[in-house]
Amino acid sequence: MAVVKLFGAWLSPYVFRVIWALKLKGIPYEYIEEDLSNKSPLLLQYNPIHKKVPVLVHDGKPICESTVILRYIDEIWPQNPLLPADPYDRAVALFWIKFADDKLYRTEGEEQQAVVKEWLEMLEAMEEHVLIGGKKFFGGDEINMVDIAFCMVAHWLGAIEDAAGLKVFEPHKFPRVSSWIQNFKSVPVIKDNLPDTDKIVAHLKRLKEMLLTSKLN
Numbered sequence: 001m002a003v004v005k006l007f008g009a010w011l012s013p014y015v016f017r018v019i020w021a022l023k024l025k026g027i028p029y030e031y032i033e034e035d036l037s038n039k040s041p042l043l044l045q046y047n048p049i050h051k052k053v054p055v056l057v058h059d060g061k062p063i064c065e066s067t068v069i070l071r072y073i074d075e076i077w078p079q080n081p082l083l084p085a086d087p088y089d090r091a092v093a094l095f096w097i098k099f100a101d102d103k104l105y106r107t108e109g110e111e112q113q114a115v116v117k118e119w120l121e122m123l124e125a126m127e128e129h130v131l132i133g134g135k136k137f138f139g140g141d142e143i144n145m146v147d148i149a150f151c152m153v154a155h156w157l158g159a160i161e162d163a164a165g166l167k168v169f170e171p172h173k174f175p176r177v178s179s180w181i182q183n184f185k186s187v188p189v190i191k192d193n194l195p196d197t198d199k200i201v202a203h204l205k206r207l208k209e210m211l212l213t214s215k216l217n
Helices: 013-025 041-046 066-076 087-106 112-130 145-149 151-164 175-186 197-216
Strands: 004-008 030-033 055-058 061-064
Touching: 004 013, 004 041, 013 066, 013 145, 013 151, 041 055, 055 066, 061 066, 066 087, 066 145, 087 112, 087 145, 112 151, 112 175, 145 151, 151 175, 151 197
Parallel strands: 004 030
Antiparallel strands: 004 055, 055 061
């Protein structure tokens, strides 16, 4: 039987992408929590380029970067597919996954005004272009890889708002996104595998205080 290990960190939405994909596929795996302030030799060995989580190790072979890992999981274990079979629908899904990745990467380490702009652009795109036609999820009635890619909107954005004292997401302005968040977080695999919001907020506030202290010094 294949041995599957996942190196992750409890706070990371990119790690949870992989956790959900494995659970949706019914794949047993061993989870190894990494201390990102003191990374293990194994993590550095498996991901020497970026030195980040998640890293999936399948039969001793490491796969890095969450979207790459999701594609790998979907190809190796074809049950409960995470991407559409139709070539055009698959291309559209991959476009939106890349869009989500690009927007999320741009919010990392940016000034507050720029971060708010990126979040609003993402929410507007989801509302006006992705979640049209009364769909429950991006692909219709079943969760797929696009839903997983936009997970940060569903769970992490609220914690970021609380920690930073911002208000970005207003449900009345984005009713389709609001409904999607409720649908997404009601899926058992998602609902049962989410990090505690209060812990995320406390952690982000600590990071913010450390950053302010370092700037003052």
